[in-house]
Amino acid sequence: MAEMNTQEYWRWPEYRHTVLDKDWHNSKIITAGVDVGSVGSKAVVMLDGELYAYSAMRTGGVSEATAVKVMNWAIEETGLKLDDLHYVVGTGYGRVNVPFAKRTITEIACHARGAHYIYGPTVRTVLDIGGQDCKAIRCDERGKVLSFLMNDKCAAGTGRGLEVFADLVSVPIQDLGKVSLSVDEEPQPVSNTCVIFAKAESLALLRQGWPKERVAAAYHAAMADRIVDLLMRVGVEKDFVVTGGVAKNAGVIERVERLLSIKSLKPNIDPILAGSLGAALFAKALYEKQIGLR
Amino acid sequence: MTANGAVDKFRELFETRDAIAAEWKNRGKKTIGCISIYTPEEVIYAAESLPVGILGGTKSFAKANVYLPSFSCSFICGFLEKLLENEYRYLDLVTLPSLCDSIWGFYSIWKQISSNPEIYLLHYPSKRSGEAIKYFTKEVEKFKNFLEKFTGKEISKKALEIAVDVYNENRRLLKRLYMLRKSESPPIFGFEALEVVLSSMTTPKTLHNELLKELLTDLAARQEYPEGEVRLLISGHILDNTDILRVVEGAGGLVVADDLDSGSRYFWSLVENTHNPIENVSQRYLNLPSPYGPNVKGRIKHLTDMIKEFNVEGVVFLTRRFCDPYLFDHPILEQVLKQLGVPFLHLEHAYPLAKASLRTRVEAFIEMLR
Numbered sequence: 001m002a003e004m005n006t007q008e009y010w011r012w013p014e015y016r017h018t019v020l021d022k023d024w025h026n027s028k029i030i031t032a033g034v035d036v037g038s039v040g041s042k043a044v045v046m047l048d049g050e051l052y053a054y055s056a057m058r059t060g061g062v063s064e065a066t067a068v069k070v071m072n073w074a075i076e077e078t079g080l081k082l083d084d085l086h087y088v089v090g091t092g093y094g095r096v097n098v099p100f101a102k103r104t105i106t107e108i109a110c111h112a113r114g115a116h117y118i119y120g121p122t123v124r125t126v127l128d129i130g131g132q133d134c135k136a137i138r139c140d141e142r143g144k145v146l147s148f149l150m151n152d153k154c155a156a157g158t159g160r161g162l163e164v165f166a167d168l169v170s171v172p173i174q175d176l177g178k179v180s181l182s183v184d185e186e187p188q189p190v191s192n193t194c195v196i197f198a199k200a201e202s203l204a205l206l207r208q209g210w211p212k213e214r215v216a217a218a219y220h221a222a223m224a225d226r227i228v229d230l231l232m233r234v235g236v237e238k239d240f241v242v243t244g245g246v247a248k249n250a251g252v253i254e255r256v257e258r259l260l261s262i263k264s265l266k267p268n269i270d271p272i273l274a275g276s277l278g279a280a281l282f283a284k285a286l287y288e289k290q291i292g293l294r
Numbered sequence: 295m296t297a298n299g300a301v302d303k304f305r306e307l308f309e310t311r312d313a314i315a316a317e318w319k320n321r322g323k324k325t326i327g328c329i330s331i332y333t334p335e336e337v338i339y340a341a342e343s344l345p346v347g348i349l350g351g352t353k354s355f356a357k358a359n360v361y362l363p364s365f366s367c368s369f370i371c372g373f374l375e376k377l378l379e380n381e382y383r384y385l386d387l388v389t390l391p392s393l394c395d396s397i398w399g400f401y402s403i404w405k406q407i408s409s410n411p412e413i414y415l416l417h418y419p420s421k422r423s424g425e426a427i428k429y430f431t432k433e434v435e436k437f438k439n440f441l442e443k444f445t446g447k448e449i450s451k452k453a454l455e456i457a458v459d460v461y462n463e464n465r466r467l468l469k470r471l472y473m474l475r476k477s478e479s480p481p482i483f484g485f486e487a488l489e490v491v492l493s494s495m496t497t498p499k500t501l502h503n504e505l506l507k508e509l510l511t512d513l514a515a516r517q518e519y520p521e522g523e524v525r526l527l528i529s530g531h532i533l534d535n536t537d538i539l540r541v542v543e544g545a546g547g548l549v550v551a552d553d554l555d556s557g558s559r560y561f562w563s564l565v566e567n568t569h570n571p572i573e574n575v576s577q578r579y580l581n582l583p584s585p586y587g588p589n590v591k592g593r594i595k596h597l598t599d600m601i602k603e604f605n606v607e608g609v610v611f612l613t614r615r616f617c618d619p620y621l622f623d624h625p626i627l628e629q630v631l632k633q634l635g636v637p638f639l640h641l642e643h644a645y646p647l648a649k650a651s652l653r654t655r656v657e658a659f660i661e662m663l664r
Contacts (some may be wrong), residue, residue, distance in 0.1 A: 093650065108658035145662045147637070239321055267302065 002220055010163035012040075012173050012245070016055035016073050022047055024080055029287055031240065032074070032085045033279025034101060035110065035182050036094030039131025039159055040245055041066045042072040044276040045085070053078050053086050054273055063068050063094035063165050071100070087287035089279040093132065103286060107291035108148050110278030111243050118269045124237040127227065127256070127264075128274065129246035131159040134227060136234040143249075143278075149234045157226035159245045162252075164199050165219050169212040177251030189222035189229025198222065216251065224255035241265050243274035300512045301486040303505055304493040311496035312345070314383040318344045318498070321623020324386040324445050329532070330495040331560045331582065332391040333416065334434050334506040334575045336457035339499065340449045341441045346385065347495030347556075349534045351375050352645045361403050362396075367617045369532065370396040370646045374404070379412075385411040387444060389437070392417045394619050414440060422580060423587055429577040438572060456569035461501050465561035467506040468494065471513075472558060473549045476604050479519040482551020485539035486530065491556055492533075524663040527600055529553040529627070530612035531620055537647060542610060545657045552605035553597045559583060562596070585619040590626050597627065601636055608663045609638040610656070637663060 024030055027047035035042045037059060045053040055074040060066045067090070071082065082100055090098030091110040098104070107128070115126040126136070126137040132158050137148040151157060166173040187210075190201045198219065205215045242264050246252055248271070257263055269277070288294045307314070315325045326338050330347035338345040351372025355362075358374035376382055388404075388411050390397050404413050417433050419426040438449050471490065474481050482490075490509070494502050523546040527538065532555040537547055552558050565571075565578045583592035592646065600611065609631060613620045632640045639659040640654060 093654070106654050106661060107656040108654070111662045145658065147662075148655075148658060150651065150658075 007170075007172075009166040009170055009172050009262060011058075012231040014055075014057040016053070017055070018053040018077050022050070022052050022113035024052065024084070026079060029284055030084060030086050031280050031283035031287060032071065032081070032088045033110065033276040033283060034071055034088060034098045035065050035092040035107065035108075035273075035275035035279060036063050036070075036090065036091050036097060037092045037131050037164070037275070038094075039135075040272065041070040041092070041094075042273055042276040043070040044273055044280045045074055045078070045080065046277075046280040046284060049281060050080075051269065051273075051277065053080075054270075054276070056270075056272055057093065064099055064174060067094065067098040068100070080145045087233055087283040087290070089283040089286065091275050091279040104282075105279060106136055108150070108277045109145055109210060110275045110282065111135065111138050112139040112189065112278065113143045113281050114140070114274030114276070114278030115241050115243050117143050118243075118267050118271060118274060119239065119241045119265045122239045123241050123265070125231070125240045126274075127231060127242045128239070128244040129158060129227065129242065129252070130244045134158055136231045136236065138234055144234060147234060151226070151230055154172060157223045157230075161198065161223065162246065162249065165202065165216070166200055168199055169206070169216060171216065174248070177220065177249035177253075179213050180186040180220040180251035180255060182213045186221060189219045189225055190218045191222070220249075221255055223252050224259060227252070227256055228259045232257070236260055236262060238262065239265050241267070241271075243271045245272050247271035300509060300516065301482060301489055304486075304490045304509070307387070307493040307502075307505075308489055308496045311493070312381070312384065312526075312601060313499060315346050316345060318388070319384045325384050325436075327382060327385040327388040327411065329391060329555075331532070331555045332393060332418070332579065332584070332586075333389055334437070334579050335443060335499075336454060336461050336565070336571070336575050337434065337449065338624045339457040339460065341445045341447045343441070343445055344387075344498060345495075347492070347532075348382070348388065349376075350645075352534060352537070352647070354646075360539040361407070362399065365616045367394075367396045367523055367614045369534070369614060369617070370400045372534070372645065373565065374400060375455055377404075377408075382411070387412050387414060389414040389416055391415075391586075394617075396616070412444075416547045417588065418580070427573075427577055427580055431573045431578050434576045434579075435572050454575070458565045458568050458571060458575065462505065462564045463503050464494060464499050464506070464523065465564055467503060467510065467569065468561040470510055471506065472551070474513060477588040480518060480548065480550050481513045481516050483520045483539075483543050484526070484552070485536040485543055487549070487552075488533060488536055488554075488556065491554075491560060495556065495560070515621040520548060522546060523547065524660055525550045525605055525607045526625050527551045527553065527606040528557070528599075528612060529597060529609055530555075531614060531617060533612070537649075538612060538641070538643070538652070541649065541653055542656050545653060547608075547656065548611075548659045551600045551606055553593070553600055555584075559596065560598065590623050593623065594630050598630065600636065601634070606636070608659065609636055611638060611640045611660070613640070613642045615642055615644040 033044045038276045041059045042056045067119045079283045088101045090101035092103045095104040111128040121141045128135045163234050324343040327348040335345040350369035355371040355375045355377040358371045419429045526547045583596040
């Protein structure tokens with residue numbers, strides 16, 4: 001008997017982690033950042049400005065509920081309670097829906113600040129590719145935003161578009177970038193810039209008998225084109241880094257690097273956390289100000 | 295962000311503009327829809343008619359989209375939708391300046407599909423030379439002759455002189471209001487100033503003048519001032535409503551100046567004299583700093599003067615999607631601001647507004663300027 005294939009290729013793994021050699025009882029300032037994105041939500045706990053615990057999960061239908069869930073999951077094995085957090089900053093698309101946050105700061109400022117923490121003070125251009133939009137940010141040596149551009153016309157160049165595409169070609173989303181790079185010769189990018197039409201066009205290519213690797217290459221190439229268009233308008237200066245979920249897709253990043261003739265720095269910390277890290281760092285500064293340390 | 299009440303009257307005038315125009319019409323007089331800033335309203339006033347600033351829409355354009363191609367701007371789409379929805383049934387005439395493709399297209403389509411209201415196209419030259427002024431003066435003269443026939447009222451030189459006085463007074467009063475915003479604590483929010491200017495475009499001018507005088511007195515006695523973290527200037531087209539400015543000022547910005555069709559550019563310059571009113575009026579309109587002329591110099595000067603005089607910390611450019619005159623100006627204006635070292639944010643938008651992403655960009659811009 002044949003079985004229906006019910007694998008959800010679009011679904012990326014949710015995860016949490018605690019830095020085991022740290023003990024929050026010995027720290028002075030415990031802050032957190034919660035980044036409620038359109039597709040994924042992330043929470044980070046920092047002890048005196050150092051990464052301690054984090055979690056990442058899918059954003060549900062109710063942003064408030066997701067914010068609570070992702071935060072509780074981050075502190076699950078630490079013995080921390082919500083009340084132990086000195087200051088929490090909310091960011092992301094659902095930043096106003098973080099009930100326990102004292103303040104909200106936009107994901108643009110937070111990604112620049114988070115990128116500064118992950119990659120260091122030499123970062124000048126941050127590309128954040130999230131679930132539903134894409135931002136090109138210029139910043140200074142302190143991680144402060146100097147200028148930025150945000151695409152807002154369509155989700156085709158973003159994580160959500162990749163999810164739709166993963167399902168179409170039946171390739172798990174984590175493998176998609178690698179698969180797209182396995183072609184011998186780069187095909188023409190798919191021409192449509194809308195996520196729905198790009199999917200329809202990719203489907204047409206599959207029907208014409210294109211192997212899925214080649215269709216994936218065409219789709220990723222189109223994404224890279226759109227992203228580079230945004231980056232060129234804001235201007236790219238070294239060091240160049242990528243944050244957000246799509247930073248993990250080599251098929252997009254390598255093509256962007258090729259088009260720009262510039263390499264991006266490789267992270268030691270999961271770049272999906274950049275927004276929540278930035279929020280937790282802002283939380284620390286705000287708490288220090290509150291208690292008169294600054 | 296709380297409004298102070300002083301401009302409530304102007305908000306009410308703007309919100310009841312349809313009723314005001316309908317009442318005018320009921321008194322047996324003509325109402326004439328126009329794009330206020332680029333229409334010599336003095337001529338309409340002199341014909342004892344009411345110029346009513348037309349606006350685009352903010353909803354869907356299902357009826358208009360049957361006629362207009364997808365690259366038409368939301369102003370024209372919205373206006374056509376309102377006409378087709380019969381929301382402008384009080385208009386006797388619409389007069390439009392021949393300034394962009396969307397207007398031209400709309401004009402020829404409306405001519406084909408309806409004569410109610412009638413439509414008149416005022417031809418603008420593309421140059422600003424002496425010849426161009428002669429040409430435009432003739433066009434305004436033709437418009438005057440047309441209006442005389444249309445309304446059955448003779449437009450005398452005396453009536454034109456009075457019209458210029460009334461309009462110049464409105465301009466002076468609006469400018470006095472704007473000057474108060476140069477202060478470190480401006481007495482009104484930007485969205486309130488916009489309500490004052492928008493209402494000027496739809497209210498009988500003599501009434502507007504009286505209310506402006508009261509407002510200036512009231513504001514002088516004000517105790518509480520609006521608060522904002524950064525002083526901003528808004529640059530762009532006609533705003534149909536205060537939505538975007540409310541987002542900007544709700545996020546901590548304080549709009550202290552503008553370079554808008556429905557703002558300073560509407561009233562900044564006067565008709566200098568009235569020895570030949572038609573010619574003097576024509577000259578004033580042709581020389582407005584706008585994106586429609588042969589070059590962007592006039593607009594650069596107006597914009598940069600405003601930035602300096604009003605101590606502006608950041609500029610927000612608003613462009614409608616598919617509004618080619620503004621979008622073509624935009625890269626040049628960006629370069630000018632980069633050279634001046636003035637930070638800016640460009641919001642290209644369509645209706646219905648995508649408020650969440652609009653708010654994110656505005657908040658991030660204000661965080662950047664803090």
